[in-house]
Amino acid sequence: MTILTLSGLTKRYGAQTALDGVDLTLAAGERVALLGHNGAGKSTLMKLVLGLIPVDAGKVSVAGHAPGSSVARALTAYLPENAAFHPALTGREQIRHYLRLRGDDPAKADGLLERVGLGDAGRRRIGTYSKGMRQRIGLAQALIGAPRLMILDEPTSGLDPVSRREFYSLLDELSAAGTAILLSSHALSEVEARTDRIAILSDGRLVAEGSLPELRIRAALPLTVHLRPRDGQADQLASAFPEASMANGVLSFSCPATDKLAVMGRISGLAPQIDDFEVLPPSLDDIYSHISRRAA
Amino acid sequence: MFGRILSTARIEFAIAVRNRWVAISVAMMMMFSLVLSVAGSAPSGDLGIDRLSVTVASLTSLSVYLVPLIALLISFDAIAGEAERGTLPLHLTYPLGRGELLFGKLLAQLAVVALAVLLGYAVAAVVAVWGGGLQELAGLPALVRLIWTSVLLGAVFLSLGHLMSCMARRPSGAAGMAIGLWLVAIVLYDLGLLAAIVADDGGAFTTRIFPWLLVANPADAFRIFNLAASGAVGAASGLSGAANTIAQWKPLLSLVLWPVLAALLARAAFQRVQP
Numbered sequence: 001m002t003i004l005t006l007s008g009l010t011k012r013y014g015a016q017t018a019l020d021g022v023d024l025t026l027a028a029g030e031r032v033a034l035l036g037h038n039g040a041g042k043s044t045l046m047k048l049v050l051g052l053i054p055v056d057a058g059k060v061s062v063a064g065h066a067p068g069s070s071v072a073r074a075l076t077a078y079l080p081e082n083a084a085f086h087p088a089l090t091g092r093e094q095i096r097h098y099l100r101l102r103g104d105d106p107a108k109a110d111g112l113l114e115r116v117g118l119g120d121a122g123r124r125r126i127g128t129y130s131k132g133m134r135q136r137i138g139l140a141q142a143l144i145g146a147p148r149l150m151i152l153d154e155p156t157s158g159l160d161p162v163s164r165r166e167f168y169s170l171l172d173e174l175s176a177a178g179t180a181i182l183l184s185s186h187a188l189s190e191v192e193a194r195t196d197r198i199a200i201l202s203d204g205r206l207v208a209e210g211s212l213p214e215l216r217i218r219a220a221l222p223l224t225v226h227l228r229p230r231d232g233q234a235d236q237l238a239s240a241f242p243e244a245s246m247a248n249g250v251l252s253f254s255c256p257a258t259d260k261l262a263v264m265g266r267i268s269g270l271a272p273q274i275d276d277f278e279v280l281p282p283s284l285d286d287i288y289s290h291i292s293r294r295a296a
Numbered sequence: 297m298f299g300r301i302l303s304t305a306r307i308e309f310a311i312a313v314r315n316r317w318v319a320i321s322v323a324m325m326m327m328f329s330l331v332l333s334v335a336g337s338a339p340s341g342d343l344g345i346d347r348l349s350v351t352v353a354s355l356t357s358l359s360v361y362l363v364p365l366i367a368l369l370i371s372f373d374a375i376a377g378e379a380e381r382g383t384l385p386l387h388l389t390y391p392l393g394r395g396e397l398l399f400g401k402l403l404a405q406l407a408v409v410a411l412a413v414l415l416g417y418a419v420a421a422v423v424a425v426w427g428g429g430l431q432e433l434a435g436l437p438a439l440v441r442l443i444w445t446s447v448l449l450g451a452v453f454l455s456l457g458h459l460m461s462c463m464a465r466r467p468s469g470a471a472g473m474a475i476g477l478w479l480v481a482i483v484l485y486d487l488g489l490l491a492a493i494v495a496d497d498g499g500a501f502t503t504r505i506f507p508w509l510l511v512a513n514p515a516d517a518f519r520i521f522n523l524a525a526s527g528a529v530g531a532a533s534g535l536s537g538a539a540n541t542i543a544q545w546k547p548l549l550s551l552v553l554w555p556v557l558a559a560l561l562a563r564a565a566f567q568r569v570q571p
Contacts, residue, residue: 078389084382088314100303
């Protein structure tokens with residue numbers, strides 16, 4: 001079932017076009033990562049989906065409802081980038097307030113705080129929290145009332161690697177329960193395998209969309225091969241691989257992904273001369289910068 | 297809907313308590329009314345009216361400055377502060393209407409004003425009874441009237457503070473606008489009217505337009521209504537001398553309509569705020 005539909009979504013600020021005809025759909029339980037540089041239009045897209053700013057052209061539909069309508073707001077949870085709260089309130093008071101705003105039982109606050117690892121800190125004022133703790137309060141409020149759609153703006157910024165992993169397992173639980181999740185990030189390496197699909201924005205346009213393997217194939221970036229020759233075999237090996245260059249005693253060259261097996265064959269033919277070898281696929285950040293550069 | 301408004305009011309009141317706004321407002325009102333009632337009680341013996349009524353007349357002149365000031369101080373941050381802290385976008389994605397958010401804030405801040413006014417004026421009543429015995433309580437109706445009209449006056453300037461807050465978008469700008477509004481509405485407005493009367497020298501402006509202009513300003517309406525009703529006009533001075541020439545319903549109507557009008561203006565300005 002489709003939870004979020006964007007069709008031809010366009011937003012202009014004066015002469016500048018922040019979003020230009022973006023089409024995107026999210027089905028229930030789907031996790032989609034929205035990638036892009038600063039100013040690529042990620043936050044604008046999210047604000048349009050939340051109904052915080054009006055659409056200039058195109059359409060947003062949240063389970064068939066207009067963005068910002070009371071039904072759409074009841075279905076949607078939002079975690080802003082750098083989640084902020086009033087410093088004079090305690091985490092517990094803040095979550096109890098948010099529960100009441102959603103018409104939920106404020107007694108659930110303790111359970112929510114426990115779930116994001118803030119069980120003990122809930123009675124302290126938010127003014128004393130670290131950035132990561134504020135982000136967790138933000139996450140706790142986004143978990144209220146099993147939302148159908150979650151909009152997470154750079155949710156893992158400010159989280160350490162362990163918390164980031166915990167965060168993604170929370171998202172796994174939510175998506176298994178049918179919540180559609182749209183999250184944004186600067187870097188592909190941050191979202192890696194934890195999302196079903198990746199959408200890349202560049203200058204307000206959607207330049208690529210698909211699963212990580214699909215994007216990898218589409219980018220068609222070369223593999224990098226490293227060969228470490230056995231003692232005294234360096235010159236011979238270098239002549240067998242004329243395309244390679246030598247640095248720090250290691251021969252390196254790149255080859256198209258389609259030539260991978262042929263290269264492996266050449267390597268196994270020269271096994272006596274080789275001490276060790278590595279075949280590296282393009283890194284996630286390589287793929288991402290390739291796609292966004294190609295678009296520009 | 298009421299649950300969301302009440303929850304907002306509750307959380308805003310907690311914030312006001314912790315930001316010391318409640319303590320500051322209450323202390324300010326209590327201190328000034330203590331000074332006024334002690335200093336103002338000395339000459340009243342000869343006037344033939346009770347001490348409390350005279351104190352109410354002095355309190356009226358004080359409140360007309362102090363209540364709008366307190367109201368603007370606690371309200372100017374309401375929207376601009378949330379926008380600057382970055383809490384506004386999240387708030388507006390909740391199933392909470394903009395009107396509900398604004399009304400919740402207004403309720404909490406109105407409770408702060410009411411508390412300050414109530415405790416402040418109570419000091420005056422205690423001082424009066426202490427000095428002159430229970431017969432001083434004859435002035436109690438005037439004091440009660442002063443209390444509820446002060447709350448109405450507070451409501452007007454709380455909503456005007458919200459209006460400034462929505463228009464300025466930033467707390468520093470909103471603070472400047474609030475102080476400017478206070479100066480214009482409370483100080484310069486009366487001076488302007490005085491100047492116009494002097495220039496007009498008893499002409500059509502003084503007899504026809506001036507009374508309406510006086511009543512149109514909520515602060516002047518507050519002053520006129522309380523002074524005329526308390527029968528202590530003799531203790532008042534300046535423009536308030538005009539109080540006995542204006543029918544009572546006019547300032548009362550102004551005091552009742554202004555809170556609604558100001559709240560509607562603030563609501564309209566909030567609609568234009570894009571987080």
